[in-house]
Amino acid sequence: MPTDGTNDAEVMPPKPIPSSFASLGVNRWLVDSLTAMAIRKPTPIQAACIGPILEGRDCIGGSRTGSGKTVAFAAPILQKWAEDPFGIFALILTPTRELALQMAEQFHALGSPQNIKLCLLIGGADMRTQAISLAQRPHVVIATPGRLADHIRSSGEDTICGLRRTRFVVLDEADRLLTDSFAEDLSECLDVVPSAEQGRQTLLFTATMTDEIRFLKDKPPVKGMKPVYICEIDTDQISIPPTLAQTYLFIPITVREAYLHTLLSTPRNENKSAIIFTNRTYTANLLTQTLKLLGHRVTALHSDLPQRERIDSLGRFRAQAARLLIATDVASRGLDIPVVELVINYDVPRDPDDYIHRVGRTARAGKKGESVTIITEHDVLLIQAIEERAGKKMEKYEDDEGVSLEGRVVRETLQVVSEKKREAIMNIEEGRNEKGKKRRRGKALDTSVSRKR
Known part of the structure; x- marks a missing residue:
């Protein structure tokens, strides 16, 4: 220039x-x-x-x-x-x-x-x-x-x-x-x-x-x-909103869906609008279908969706017709979504800057917000890089009084979530969307390819 x-x-x-x-x-x-x-x-x-x-x-x-x-x-x-x-x-x-x-x-x-x-x-x-x-x-x-x-x-x-x-x-x-x-x-x-x-x-x-x-x-x-x-x-120091509470959950990779469903269903979070970020379009699709089957008001935003569906999904979430938006990083920057109370990183982003942009979807304009990053045994080095870039360590997610996420997962949700996940996988393999309707064959093939990426 x-x-x-x-x-x-x-x-x-x-x-x-x-x-x-x-x-x-x-x-x-x-x-x-x-x-x-x-x-x-x-x-x-x-x-x-x-x-x-x-x-x-x-x-x-x-x-x-x-x-x-x-x-x-x-x-x-x-x-x-x-x-x-x-x-x-x-x-x-x-x-x-x-x-x-x-x-x-x-x-x-x-x-x-x-x-x-x-x-x-x-x-x-x-x-x-x-x-x-x-x-x-x-x-x-x-x-x-x-x-x-x-x-x-x-x-x-x-x-x-x-x-x-x-x-x-x-x-x-x-x-x-x-x-x-x-x-x-x-x-x-x-x-x-x-x-x-x-x-x-x-x-x-x-x-x-x-x-x-x-x-x-x-x-x-x-x-x-x-x-x-x-x-x-506010660019030299990457800007985590000062009103954002950054927390993490350290759990085995095999039970992430059960913990996510349980986390979203607690009295503390059951009415919050939330964006759930994934790294892959297949994961976003699978979570959308699984959470839909579990009774959540959910919609999706990722590159595998036709443009009309992407516009409709964003409109539904903005209008609060859907409480949860499952998204890849296509939704992490710039989009004007007025009320997001909770951001969940279902997958830890590979780039620390992507983490900053994701959690920046909440706690905007001085309002309070919370982020929860789900960490597995494979993510420790990524988390260290994120904390170094952000200049602040995440706090361990604390259960509310009388609520044990781990206890609820073991006693109440693990089996039902596993069943709904299997049903969601079958729907995807049959080329059905989260509403149970069959997609055109080309779209079904596109989704199965995305799973392999």
Whole structure:
């Protein structure tokens, strides 16, 4: 990312937070849109970044999950667009479909008074319909890199030519987009937009400062360009919410399902909304079906589900029609889920940063929350790495008075959970979903393949 020819990238400490968006130079119509969304006072990342972006500077913004990073770049982009509303003004790239959908909702809510036109390019939707939308020169394109790269390769110059005049490019959750898994698609996407020397403004936002982002910060300056504005808030020390109680359960791997069911059924937890994280889609599917058979209100979110089911599942959980969301790490970052009281790591994440993002789904905005990590004999080294990264040790989960998890598992739940798990496995092998309905054969085969990964 280019910086000034004589000065290194400018790293600014956050200033005192202004009391209003108007004091940051945000136009009245945008202030009204923000107020309609119950956003009245800037958060630290918004207060730090909106002004420099309006000044035309590239920006790297780092701040914890839930701190309002989307508005920090959406507001100035929409203000600049409203001054000159031509063609494809901004391209927003984000790693997952759910984040793209959520971002599209926020851009629509903010920009609707000015008749903003959006184009959403994500997997699981019809390519032809998307290509038609892209060819009609929407004002903002929100995409996952893989699907945009598909269009660049296959949809033709008439479809993608509008991207060649884009004024803004945003990498949301930049720490994930700058990994090897996105490298090829991301490179293809950036090849079709203008360069910085041609006037493109580049914005990177992240909750975690990785080596790749630090490399961009430290790149030699390019002559003639405004200095990059860099603001880091709560990123140097990985931010475990201060109101989060981190606990663990150390149990044999063979009885995890029984302990999970029992934990969720205690008086302390039976009414809490919870996200249960797994490392594999097969495990998420198996837990969803098993817990459903055990009478829990549960839904799932993982990459094996069709896009329509993913949207419906997230909607059900947000509306509290489902109390439990069984998810892979597709749900660990960025998603706006208002009330999560409990996070359970059914599988210990392999990467300590993934743990931080998972447990950050609860204890948001100063509210209390709890995480429970289920540890088996194979996880000890992973837990040590997580505790070192987080700077805090987990506490042993303590039973409430008169409630013994181990006693309940042995006396009451182990046999019934084992029976329901066997039934769930049979359903999966027969290609049935958690409602007992048969999936199309292709989907059943996909799930069985996932189990082997």
